[in-house]
Amino acid sequence: MSEEELKSRILELEEEVKRLRSNNVTPAREKIAQMSGEVVDSNPYSRLMALKRMGIVEDYEKIRTHTVAVVGVGGVGSVTAEMLTRCGIGKLILFDYDKVELANMNRLFFQPHQAGLSKVEAAAHTLQFINPDVTFETHNYNITTVDNFDHFMERIRCGSLTSGPVDIVLSCVDNYEARMAVNRACNELDQTWFESGVSENAVSGHIQYLIPGETACFDCAPPLVVASQIDERTLKREGVCAASLPTTMGIVAGMLVQNVLKYLLKFGQVSYYLGYNALVDFFPTMMMRPNPHCDDTWCRKRQAEYAERKASQPVEKKEEKEEEVVHEDNDWGISLVDETSGEEPSTGATAQVAGLAEGITLAYERPVPANDDSADTVQVDDTSLDDLMAQMKSI
Incomplete structure (x- = not known):
């Protein structure tokens, strides 16, 4: 053509x-004279x-x-x-x-x-x-x-x-x-x-x-x-x-x-x-x-x-106001600690514990009941492994 x-x-x-x-x-x-929000099949703008x-x-x-x-x-x-x-x-x-x-x-x-x-x-x-x-x-x-x-x-x-x-x-x-x-x-x-x-x-x-x-x-x-x-x-x-x-x-x-x-x-x-x-x-x-x-x-x-x-343009100064974090009381004694504040927690929950790598701390401590026998101090036995094996063989 x-x-x-x-x-x-x-x-x-x-x-x-x-x-x-x-x-x-x-x-x-041609029948749509102006844009419409009507949800119908005949509306090309819906x-x-x-x-x-x-x-x-x-x-x-x-x-x-x-x-x-x-x-x-x-x-x-x-x-x-x-x-x-x-x-x-x-x-x-x-x-x-x-x-x-x-x-x-x-x-x-x-x-x-x-x-x-x-x-x-x-x-x-x-x-x-x-x-x-x-x-x-x-x-x-x-x-x-x-x-x-x-x-x-x-x-x-x-x-x-x-x-x-x-x-x-x-x-x-x-x-x-x-x-x-x-x-x-x-x-x-x-x-x-x-x-x-x-x-x-x-x-x-x-x-x-x-x-x-x-x-x-x-x-x-x-x-x-x-x-x-x-x-x-x-x-x-x-x-x-x-x-x-x-x-x-x-x-x-x-x-x-x-x-x-x-x-x-x-x-x-x-x-x-x-x-x-x-x-x-x-x-x-x-x-x-x-x-x-x-x-x-x-x-x-x-x-x-x-x-x-x-x-x-004027420089806008934004005042940053720190809001105090309020923790709800709970049965486990869990609380959040701001690592940037430099403040130590009120309990020994996050203290460094022997046997853990440096920087790793306990998240919380389980409360010990007052009348619990488990609260007694546990004595450490210094018996060696060889001595224990000998005792078992003798039994």
Whole structure:
């Protein structure tokens, strides 16, 4: 099927949807005007709202007010966009300039009949049918050119549902130039964002949470291609195609969206850096501080602003009050002893006993009844073992 035939078929489907809507025959998702917590099979949000009923999220409905910009709608970005759509995000802004190819079919999300369409156009068509409650905005261009970069920054600054800044930017691109463009834009706009990536051999990946001035930007702690100022395209081996596994990309996308939800809905702890090595199922975590000598001037400016804000915050002095431990009376005379206090117990319960290794003491002593014959002193017999054996033989 040619590109013209595909586009014609899509237009026919769109006209069919419009006709059904005009006749009040709407998809089930169209009947949900707003997010509902009703637990019924016809409510697509009931399982999500269970997070609120179980005390994980305080107010899940707020997801409808958030806007997320996804830069790069490839193996990671397309799955990320789908997850956010199914979670009921308010608005998605998609940026990409590439087209869907049959070589992309080893990944998730895209379908063979979409080959030849722009990735943002194909993604928007699919996602609208999944959840028509979400608002979609698409931009089919390369953000690294001068004109497009200015427009990209303008949409980050004013693209939300309230015409203000977006809530978070997600970088799901696969090249150095695009990552640096997102880094420069977010540093200048003081915009929090996530960077993500999958290795060329498809068996490792990572996500990174970046707060301008507070954490390292992409230019602060750069990989080899940034530190050495090498064009990433020159590192590609001629005739060798980068590997791609839907499993690795799905895992990275899941880690990314999970942390985006924690950031937007204020639950759990957001990971500053979370890696993944598929060969040994290793998930390293860390936090990288910004480089005071970063080449990005906006990054250095944000660092100064953050340091100033931190210095102006009052230092909270916490008074530590030691509470006296009260032990209940018991028949065994057991009591807890604070080893750091240096105080000796009132009884000889913890005194060093002969025959025990140094440092090992008795936990308690059994009280001895006053009129018990066992309270008498036991005399120690110094008879040797040989003498005892001789006595036994004589008997």
